[in-house]
Amino acid sequence: MTLSRNLTRLLALGTLLLAGCGTLNSASESKPNLYQQLGGESGVEAIVYDMIVRIADDERVVERFHNVDIARFQQGLETYICSVSNGPCEYTGESMQVVHAGHNYTDTEFNTIVELLIEAMEAQEVPVAAQNRLLAQLAPDYSDIVYQ
Incomplete structure (x- = not known):
């Protein structure tokens, strides 16, 4: 027993x-993973759209986008953010270094774009921790965008 x-x-x-x-x-x-915290597909699309609207209204950077194919830029950025945030996307575009080569972006322009991205995320009510996680994923791209 x-x-x-x-x-x-x-x-x-x-x-x-x-x-x-x-x-x-x-x-x-x-x-939820970072992609989900950003709102998934619709959230990323809304963030990118909002950021583009902000770029169009910002005299510090709007001229940089004068000859840019905005639809292509929008799609590429959505896919890139989806990919780096563990979403179901795979970014297959050119590297950040190739995309930004020869444009001679300044620190001020880079910081302005980051500021506009943060404002777009805030407008979409993305939690600050998720914002910081996305920015940490994007931060290594700095050296491929701003040439010193």
Whole structure:
């Protein structure tokens, strides 16, 4: 009887542990990734659209976009943000270095674009922690955009 009772307890403990692991896995799976925190596809699209509108209204950078194919820029930026935020997209465009080569962007222009991105995220009510995570993902691109 003691062996049977211990076996029953062991099986019950194992079942509880497995159930607990399932609960932990479900909790970690339900935690939204950065892409989800940005609002998924519609959120990223709204952020990029809002940022483009802000660029059009900002005299510090609007001239830089005078001859830019805005639809292509919009699609590329949406895909890029989706990709770096662990969304279902794969950015297959040219590298940031190639895209920005020869434009001689300044620190001020770069910082202005970052400021407008932050304003767009705030307008879409993206949590500050998610904003910071996205900015951290994009920060390494600085050296490919601003040449010193």
